[in-house]
Amino acid sequence: xxxxxxxxxxxxxxxxxxxxxxxxxxxxxxxxxxxxxxxxxxxxxxxxxxxxxxxxxxxxxxxxxxxx
Numbered sequence: 295x296x297x298x299x300x301x302x303x304x305x306x307x308x309x310x311x312x313x314x315x316x317x318x319x320x321x322x323x324x325x326x327x328x329x330x331x332x333x334x335x336x337x338x339x340x341x342x343x344x345x346x347x348x349x350x351x352x353x354x355x356x357x358x359x360x361x362x
Contacts (some may be wrong), residue, residue, distance in 0.1 A: 325339050326339040332362060333348055334348055
């Protein structure tokens, strides 16, 4: 667990980490995953990928829909 905690700390705090510069949410599901960024929504379901570009300022609305 301590190794995972170190990796998590690096991802969150390191100045060169690409994961702490913009909003990002990802969720694993039994049949795939959902990843939401400021620019796109990607859904993997049963091996099929659907990716759509997002209009500005839609992150919060889609976060509520898919992650809460």
